[in-house]
Amino acid sequence: MEMRLNAFRRYLQPSPKLRWHPWAPLVAGALLLLFVFHFGARWGWDASQRQYMRLGNIYADRVYTDYLAEERWPGQRLLNDAGSVDATVTQYLKQQQRRPSAWETWRVRLEVLTLHAWSGARGRETVARMAEFRLRELSPAHSRWQATSGWCERSGHRLQEVNVLAAYADTAEAYSTLLGREVRPQELAPAVAGWKCAAELPRKMP
Secondary structure (H helix, E strand, O other), X not given: OHHHHHHHHHHHOOOOOXXXXXXXXXHHHHHHHHHHHHHHXXXXXXXXXXXXXXXXXXXXXXXXXXXXXXXXXXXXXXXXXXXXXXXXXXXXXXXXXXXXXXXXXXXXXXXXXXXXXXXXXXXXXXXXXXXXXXXXXXXOOOHHHHHHHHHHHHHOOEOOOEEHHHHOHHHHHHHHHHHOOOOOHHHOOOOOHHHEEOOEOOOOOO
């Protein structure tokens, strides 16, 4: 055992005249940290690419299901597209109300610089243009929006009357806050006659 220890010492200190530099542990530690950082960054980049490929597949799934839904419920694709813009508007306002911490800000900057990742941040002007597009093309202001008049049939059995405008009250408030003008639920809701879904009790089995 003693011979093995002596051999190991000679391996570490091959010559009695040779001495390790006092900074050698620091240099070795720095190289180790650099390797770990490079490995982590590479792993993160590969993970982001895998996630990007998965998102592409998810989008294809959505296109396929949207077409199937459109065949069964005309106007469903319009509602899905409008709902995506609505979600972006409301999410943007929530992010503005909550200021990110210093750590979150630096983390996003580091990811963008090292991993070329998208921060996900959108400017107010961009989101406002999306909102205006929604009000112009995906709303009762456009003639094709009449295809969404069958919205009640897609909501299943209803034990009581449903107020369609009430379902879009919070969304209209978000649009009003973003655009700086009043946006009413009537400008966003599906083209349901009278803005009401009548109660529909389930039929009794014969």
